[in-house]
Amino acid sequence: MYTDQDSFTTSLSISDIEIKLDPEQFLRSHKSYLINISQIKNIEPYGKWTYVVSFKDIRKDALITAAKFEEIKKRFS
Template sequence: MNRLAYKNRSEVGFIDFDKIIFIEKLQNKTIIHTKNNEIEIHSSLNSVYDKLDKEIFIRTHRSYIVNINHIKKIIPWGQKTYRIIFKGIDEDALFSYERYKDFKDKVCQF
């Protein structure tokens, strides 16, 4: 299945994986970011990650899951953190140093 089922206060819905840019844990909320909107859902980041395709989604930080197909660039931000810039939206996500290092090692193998 190439889509995520989600539940929020008013509905049960489905969203195609390719429409998801990133997913963020913000305070007690989990928010799915797409090009045109944000969907607040009632699920933990871990349970959402378990339902995603690990070929295209990576856990970049304790508060973020990112669709690698939407990454424009990754730039240093602070001492042990990187900032992910996405194509087509003015929002960004964080990449922790350790997770970035693992990601870079995997990508450089190809």
């Protein structure tokens, strides 16, 4: 897990973490990523069915599926 100031390692599964987070604030963007939607800076295409998410204060990127990208667009429109 990455924050704006630190990174952490956990033995919990991503599904276990997802259950504990607010679904209004966090999104399972891809099978390997949970993202804080309030920290999204930019989303760019990456291949045919995938996008890359960059964040405001973190120099890490995450992947997002086309379906989840559409879900985010609906939340903000």
